[in-house]
Amino acid sequence: MTAAPKPIMLWAVPRSRSTAFLRVMMERGDLEVAHEPFSYLQDDGRFSFAGRTVTSPVELLDVMLEVSASGRRVFAKDTSDYTYTPLFEDERLFTDVIHTFMIREPESAIASHYAMNPEATLDEYGFEYLHAIFEAVRSATGETPLVIDGDDLVARPEVTVRAYCEHVGLEFVPEALRWDPGEQAGWRRTNRWHAEVAQSSGLVARAPTRRETPATNEHLRRVADHHRPYYEALARARPSAA
Template sequence: MPKPIMLWAVPRSRSTAFLRIMLERGDLEVAHEPFSYLQTDGHFELAGRHVTSPIELLDTMLEVNAKERRVFAKETSDYTYTPLLKDERLFRDVTNTFMIREPRGAISSHYAKNPQATLDEYGFEYLHVIFDAVRSATGEAPLVIDGDDLVADPEPMVRAYCERVGLEFKADAMRWDPGQRENWRSTTRWHAEVAESSGVVAQAPKRRETPDTNEHLRRVAEHHQPFYDSLARHRLGISR
C-alpha cells in the first residue's frame, strides 16, 4: 500500500498552488494544513472523521490511506509539531516531502500578509528541523522542491514529483476553475492568489517591503538564509 504523502512547506512557498494541483487530480484525500488548523481550532475534519489531537490525526491519516484512498497533506512550518515528531510512524509510515522558496521572496510575501510575524514564523529554521528529523530517522534525504522552480517549469516539476512519490502524473490537474475552497475559507487572505488563478504561473513582483528596503526583513532573511541553503542542496532538479 502506498504511504500517505506529507508536503512540509515554508510559508509563502507557493505550496497552496501545489496542493491545488493535488486536489484537482480527484484521486487523493487532500488535507490543507491539518495540524495547523488543529492547533488553532482544536479540531480537524478528515474524510468525515472528527479529530482533536495530532496523534489522533496521524491515526486517521493512516487509516484513511489504508482503507479508502491515498492521503496528501500539506503543512506549513510556522507552527511547531512536537508530539507528532515524537511518533516514529511519521517517519516509518509516511512519505515526507518538503517545499522551499528563495527566502527574500518568501519573507517579503509573508511580511505583506502578517507584519507582526515572529522570526520563527517565517519557517525556514523549523522546516530544516523537520527535514533533519526525517533524514535522521530514515537514513535518507527526503525529496525537496522549490516554489521558484515550480513556477518556472510547472508541468516538468509536478511530473518529477509524482514519479518520486509514486503517483501517476495527470496533466489535466494542472488547470482548474478559479474560486475559493471551503477547506481553507478560514484563512482566505493567505490564499487569494491561488483562488484567483487557474493554474501555476509566474506573477510580476508586487510592490512591497523587502530585505532591501526594510532593516527588520534584512535581519530575518540573514537568519533564515543558511537553512534555505542547506535544504536547497537537496532540491529536485529536472532535465531540460
C-alpha cells in the same frame, strides 16, 4: 499482497506557493487532500478530515493512515510557522508516511509573508524549523527527502510536478495543472492567505505588488540573514542541485 500506499506529507515554508501545489493535488481527484491540518488543529483544538473530527495530532495521524490503508491515498501539506512536537514523537510518522519539502528563495517568501502579517515573529518565517523537520526525517529514515522549490514550480510546472509524482509513486496527471478559479472549502478559514491561488487557473508566476523586502527594510534583512543558511541547506537537496 501489495502494501497500501503511504500518506504523502508536503512540509513547506510559508509563502512558498505550497497552496498552489496543493491545488494541483486536489484537481487530480484521486487523493484525499488535507490543507494544513496540523496547523488548523493547533489553532482550533480540532480538525475534521475524511468525515472524522480529531482533537490531537496523533489522532489525526491515525485517520490519515486509516484512510490511505482503505484505498484512497492521503496528501496533506502543512507549513513550518508552527511546531509539531507531539506529532514528531510518534514513530509512525517516519515509518508510515512519505515526507517531501517545499522552499522558496527567502527574500521573496519573507517579503510576501511580511505583507500578509507584519507582526510575524522570527520563527514564523519558517525556514529554520523546516530545516529541523527535514533533518528529523533524514535522521529517522536514513534517506534524503525530496525538496522542491516554489520558483521552479511556476517556471517549469510540468517538469516539477512530474518529478514529484514519480518520487512519491503517483501517476502524473497533466490535466491537473489547470483548474477553474475559486475558493476551496478546505482553506476557507484562511482565505486571505490564498487569494492569488483562488483567482488563478494554473501555475503561473505573477509579478509581486510593491512591498517591503529585505533590500528595503532592515528588520526583514535581519530575518533573511537568519533564515538563509537553512534555506541553502535545504536547497542543496533539490534534484537540480545534485
